[in-house]
Amino acid sequence: MIHFFQPLPIAILSYFFIVAQTAVNFSNVDIPKEHMPFYFSNFPEIAALCTNDDECPYKDDIGKNRCWGYEQSCDKQYSYSLPVCNGDSKGWTKSTEELVNRFYEEADFGYVRQRDREMQIMCEPLFKDDSSLECADHLKFCRGRNLMLNFTDLATRKEPMRYAMDVLKHGQIGGHCKLHEKRLLDQCDHISPLQSWGPELKNFVELPNRPIENHNCDVIVEKPTFILKIDATVNMYHHFCDFFNLYAALHLNSSHPDMFTRDVHILIWESYTYLSNFAPVMETFTKHPVWDLKTFRGETVCFRNVVFPLLPRMIFGLFYNTPVVHGCESSGLFHAFSKHILHRLRIPMHKRRNNKVHVTLLSRQTKYRRILNEDELLKQLEDNPNYVVKKVSYSHQMSFVEQLEITHNSDIFIGMHGSGLTHLLFLPDWAAVFELHNCEDENCYKDLARLRGVKYFTWEDPGKVHKEDEGHHPDMGAHAKFTNYHFDVEEVEAIVKRAADHVQKHPAFQEFLTFNGESDEQSLHSEL
Numbered sequence: 366m367i368h369f370f371q372p373l374p375i376a377i378l379s380y381f382f383i384v385a386q387t388a389v390n391f392s393n394v395d396i397p398k399e400h401m402p403f404y405f406s407n408f409p410e411i412a413a414l415c416t417n418d419d420e421c422p423y424k425d426d427i428g429k430n431r432c433w434g435y436e437q438s439c440d441k442q443y444s445y446s447l448p449v450c451n452g453d454s455k456g457w458t459k460s461t462e463e464l465v466n467r468f469y470e471e472a473d474f475g476y477v478r479q480r481d482r483e484m485q486i487m488c489e490p491l492f493k494d495d496s497s498l499e500c501a502d503h504l505k506f507c508r509g510r511n512l513m514l515n516f517t518d519l520a521t522r523k524e525p526m527r528y529a530m531d532v533l534k535h536g537q538i539g540g541h542c543k544l545h546e547k548r549l550l551d552q553c554d555h556i557s558p559l560q561s562w563g564p565e566l567k568n569f570v571e572l573p574n575r576p577i578e579n580h581n582c583d584v585i586v587e588k589p590t591f592i593l594k595i596d597a598t599v600n601m602y603h604h605f606c607d608f609f610n611l612y613a614a615l616h617l618n619s620s621h622p623d624m625f626t627r628d629v630h631i632l633i634w635e636s637y638t639y640l641s642n643f644a645p646v647m648e649t650f651t652k653h654p655v656w657d658l659k660t661f662r663g664e665t666v667c668f669r670n671v672v673f674p675l676l677p678r679m680i681f682g683l684f685y686n687t688p689v690v691h692g693c694e695s696s697g698l699f700h701a702f703s704k705h706i707l708h709r710l711r712i713p714m715h716k717r718r719n720n721k722v723h724v725t726l727l728s729r730q731t732k733y734r735r736i737l738n739e740d741e742l743l744k745q746l747e748d749n750p751n752y753v754v755k756k757v758s759y760s761h762q763m764s765f766v767e768q769l770e771i772t773h774n775s776d777i778f779i780g781m782h783g784s785g786l787t788h789l790l791f792l793p794d795w796a797a798v799f800e801l802h803n804c805e806d807e808n809c810y811k812d813l814a815r816l817r818g819v820k821y822f823t824w825e826d827p828g829k830v831h832k833e834d835e836g837h838h839p840d841m842g843a844h845a846k847f848t849n850y851h852f853d854v855e856e857v858e859a860i861v862k863r864a865a866d867h868v869q870k871h872p873a874f875q876e877f878l879t880f881n882g883e884s885d886e887q888s889l890h891s892e893l
């Protein structure tokens with residue numbers, strides 16, 4: 366990706382420095398092997414080093430001419446993938462081509478491409494070692510060099526901070542560069558905590574001196590730093606929205622071969638210590654302890670290199686509440702994210718000894734949205750010799766990595782509406798998810814499944830499901846999410862059968878069975 370602005374001498378210097386540093390050991394790139402061809406096409410110098418290195422295990426991945434999809438010269442036929450648009454757009458677009466493009470720009474690597482095209486210089490360096498700030502429209506993403514952030518006032522603030530828009534006051538962020546103030550303020554129009562960097566960057570000022578050379582900072586952070594405004598660490602749907610946007614931001618800031626390095630800092634823009642069941646996923650992005658606003662309370666901090674990544678609640682962002690165009694599915698960006706996280710967490714895909722379909726039922730231990738006749742449903746499914754059925758409860762008792770291993774080895778994933786269904790992101794490509802009941806929240810997991818490219822099923826016949834009662838929302842009274850459900854067993858079986866048909870017919874499933882070599886003719890036939 367060619368960036369809009371880079372002072373040439375600095376760019377060339379740091380470029381050679383980084384190449385020399387990372388090229389030594391290819392394992393440190395640490396991305397799925399299937400992603401290496403894309404990486405090598407973007408960094409031909411690294412590919413050349415691999416070619417000349419007898420130990421390099423990625424020689425097969427060189428010269429494939431592939432591209433993720435956001436590169437300027439990326440030809441569609443070589444891109445990571447194209448959306449599948451067989452459905453009706455319900456009048457949203459006129460032609461299939463328009464439909465494909467729209468989905469690509471809304472929810473695929475085209476989203477990264479669009480933000481990259483928007484990048485504008487907001488604070489312009491005039492000399493080497495000056496500061497700089499450049500941003501996408503509405504300040505959905507920015508990056509800067511040699512910036513000063515002044516956290517002196519935080520020492521006297523006693524209230525906890527989360528979703529706070531007043532962490533910085535005017536002048537508490539700035540750099541030594543020529544500020545295009547109107548340009549910056551014009552983009553400060555999405556002012557809400559998780560929508561943009563407007564609440565912070567509206568305070569940006571031009572400093573009279575270079576803050577680092579002039580010793581204005583108590584702390585100088587040399588390593589690249591991502592500042593994160595996160596949504597919610599307890600809820601898988603919301604926290605993965607945080608991770609997903611961070612992953613997309615790695616691509617948006619991908620001008621260097623170390624684009625996937627974990628040798629970066631993460632500073633979370635709240636005063637709470639980062640704690641989450643999903644913390645192992647955070648560790649796939651950084652090998653250093655996660656910072657928060659307590660870390661630098663009372664100090665002035667200079668960042669050599671800082672990224673303000675894409676946010677979880679951007680208007681027309683990804684993937685929370687996004688109106689994704691009808692008729693398309695399978696985003697390459699979601700696919701790549703899934704593979705990247707599974708790879709970094711070393712989640713294995715187990716070999717199979719037969720062609721049975723692995724069905725996993727996610728059981729909820731909560732007060733509401735329980736399946737009242739769960740045992741009966743399980744018994745019915747277990748009686749089918751074509752299935753291997755497993756009931757799981759993804760509670761705090763089981764580590765997230767163990768949960769992912771089960772999910773990733775499931776072909777059909779069944780569960781009630783709830784954030785646990787976000788696990789569908791990590792199902793294999795041939796899988797189906799069955800949201801037993803969507804509790805009148807129809808699009809949330811249906812869209813997520815569509816984006817990830819796994820088949821989605823849900824309950825359709827209202828006559829064959831019985832609510833325990835009308836539901837008890839604490840404030841709103843009757844509510845479909847606040848009761849329990851009794852399902853018609855035959856109907857469940859019929860829907861699971863349709864899901865199983867999808868899995869068994871899927872070319873990737875058939876290839877998986879063949880490739881893993883264990884599914885010899887014998888066992889195949891004995892199951893049929």
Ligand SMILES: *[C@@H]1O[C@H](CO)[C@@H](O)[C@H](O)[C@H]1NC(C)=O
Nearest residue numbers: 389390391392393394395420
């Ligand atoms: C390369 O890096 C990997 C992972 O960091 C490490 O296990 C391996 O020993 C390194 N190889 C060499 C030759 O340094």
Ligand SMILES: *[C@@H]1O[C@H](CO)[C@@H](O)[C@H](O)[C@H]1NC(C)=O
Nearest residue numbers: 515516517518537581582665
């Ligand atoms: C940081 O902010 C404090 C309080 O607003 C101010 O007194 C101090 O001069 C600022 N530091 C720098 C280096 O601008």
Ligand SMILES: *[C@@H]1O[C@H](CO)[C@@H](O)[C@H](O)[C@H]1NC(C)=O
Nearest residue numbers: 589590618620621629670672
């Ligand atoms: C972002 O990209 C710049 C180059 O444009 C690079 O120097 C920097 O290391 C990257 N930042 C992070 C946090 O990766």
